[in-house]
Amino acid sequence: MRPSDEHWMQRAIALARHGEASGEVPVGAVLVGTKGELLAEAWNTPIAASDPTAHAEILAIRQAGKKIGNYRLDGATLYCTLEPCPMCAGALINARIERLVFGARDLRFGGVRSKFQIADSELLNHAVSVEEGILGAECTALLLEFFKSRR
Helix, strand or coil, X not given: XXXXXXXXXXXXXXHXXXXXXXXXXXXXXXXXXXXXXXXXXXXXXXXHHCCCCCCHHHHHHHHHXXXXXXXXXXXXXXXXXXXXXXHHHHHHHHCCCCEEEEEECCCCCCCCCCCCCCCCCXXXXXXXXXXXXXXXXXXXXXXXXXXXXXX
């Protein structure tokens, strides 16, 4: 764990809450560059965008690529409140993101630890360093409260 991990995860949680207020599943993502600079941030918007790929991670990766003018985000760290799905884990590989930090595991669809281990698979041409559980209790509680209110 790095000293700035909790700071950036708190920001991802705030973004997740923003998404929740819009009726989206509360997932937030923050992408930070090699010098600790904010490259991009996003929350889930598949409902509002009518786009099943509009996950927080994908949106942050798209924004960062446009910002730096390159699809490769070498050295970047992605902070996400929820374990990325297989689609998002694949995007991390394609973007050459160096490090992933996530809060809560996704026991149903997790593509990094829970169901699949895509991000750091030895079968692929790039491996992402994965750190999990940063503010995990808070991230999990956010999701549990959201789904409890929907039932």
